[in-house]
Amino acid sequence: MGSHRNVGLHHVSILDDHDHVTGTKIRFSSEAASEHQVVAGVALQLFTLGIPCVYYGTEQALGGPEDSQRGYLPAWKAWSNWADRYLRETMFGPLHPRQRPDQGLAAQLNQRDGSLPGFGPFGTAGRHCFDPNSPAFVRIAALTAFAKAIPSALRRSPVPAPHLELPGPLRAAGPGELIAWSRLLDRREMLCVINGHGSQQRGGDVLIDSDLSPPNRHLQVLVNTAHVAQGSGYQGAHLSGSTLPVLRRDDGTAYVEIRDVGPSEVLVLTNRP
Numbered sequence: 001m002g003s004h005r006n007v008g009l010h011h012v013s014i015l016d017d018h019d020h021v022t023g024t025k026i027r028f029s030s031e032a033a034s035e036h037q038v039v040a041g042v043a044l045q046l047f048t049l050g051i052p053c054v055y056y057g058t059e060q061a062l063g064g065p066e067d068s069q070r071g072y073l074p075a076w077k078a079w080s081n082w083a084d085r086y087l088r089e090t091m092f093g094p095l096h097p098r099q100r101p102d103q104g105l106a107a108q109l110n111q112r113d114g115s116l117p118g119f120g121p122f123g124t125a126g127r128h129c130f131d132p133n134s135p136a137f138v139r140i141a142a143l144t145a146f147a148k149a150i151p152s153a154l155r156r157s158p159v160p161a162p163h164l165e166l167p168g169p170l171r172a173a174g175p176g177e178l179i180a181w182s183r184l185l186d187r188r189e190m191l192c193v194i195n196g197h198g199s200q201q202r203g204g205d206v207l208i209d210s211d212l213s214p215p216n217r218h219l220q221v222l223v224n225t226a227h228v229a230q231g232s233g234y235q236g237a238h239l240s241g242s243t244l245p246v247l248r249r250d251d252g253t254a255y256v257e258i259r260d261v262g263p264s265e266v267l268v269l270t271n272r273p
Contacts, residue, residue, distance in 0.1 A: 193206060
């Protein structure tokens with residue numbers, strides 16, 4: 001799909017859903033390395049071709065029952081229709097849900113069925129977990145707001161092949177290294193960078209278009225999810241609003257030095273703020 005931008009108008013990208021028709025029936029965050037690791041997956045949805053579909057609860061990193069309870073649950077991680085329930089925990093968990101929905105809205109809202117347990121998030125009952133300050137939510141909210149504010153380059157441009165070179169001798173990026181690609185539209189380059197590792201910092205030299213960024217130019221950091229999450233207390237690399245010089249090799253190849261990107265964090269930079 002990289003060279004067929006119109007296909008992106010029809011392709012829906014999904015990370016979590018209520019069925020998972022193939023593979024293990026668990027949410028992305030069920031075995032995540034951190035409370036915000038899912039942000040890396042959502043960023044891939046938002047900044048590549050296609051229509052991103054963020055399943056409810058993904059933005060809160062819902063992950064199913066607690067680890068201590070999973071061994072007692074029938075069909076946990078199984079590929080069966082019975083296991084779909086582990087994908088469908090309610091964010092606003094009823095204390096005692098009604099078994100039959102045909103008894104009218106009043107009964108649903110005002111009566112309880114004590115024979116049924118609650119089915120709330122993380123094995124709870126009668127509680128909700130919509131937290132606007134949760135680590136995943138604040139990052140995903142910032143990325144979606146950014147994608148909405150700058151739609152053209154991020155929604156309608158093609159996606160060139162990933163371009164990454166690690167510091168030191170040239171070699172192919174291995175598992176856990178940075179994921180980097182650009183969206184190009186007219187003279188604007190939007191560089192998207194994700195640390196796909198769940199627990200370690202990563203860095204690399206990221207190649208960019210040398211024609212769009214002539215000598216003595218800079219790229220500006222538009223979004224840094226680590227900065228978004230930590231606010232004014234953030235003291236790491238690549239603050240939102242900061243700039244990176246475009247460097248050149250002897251052969252004219254243009255690149256920027258991306259360093260110390262935190263686990264599962266996301267950067268978006270541009271040559272034309």
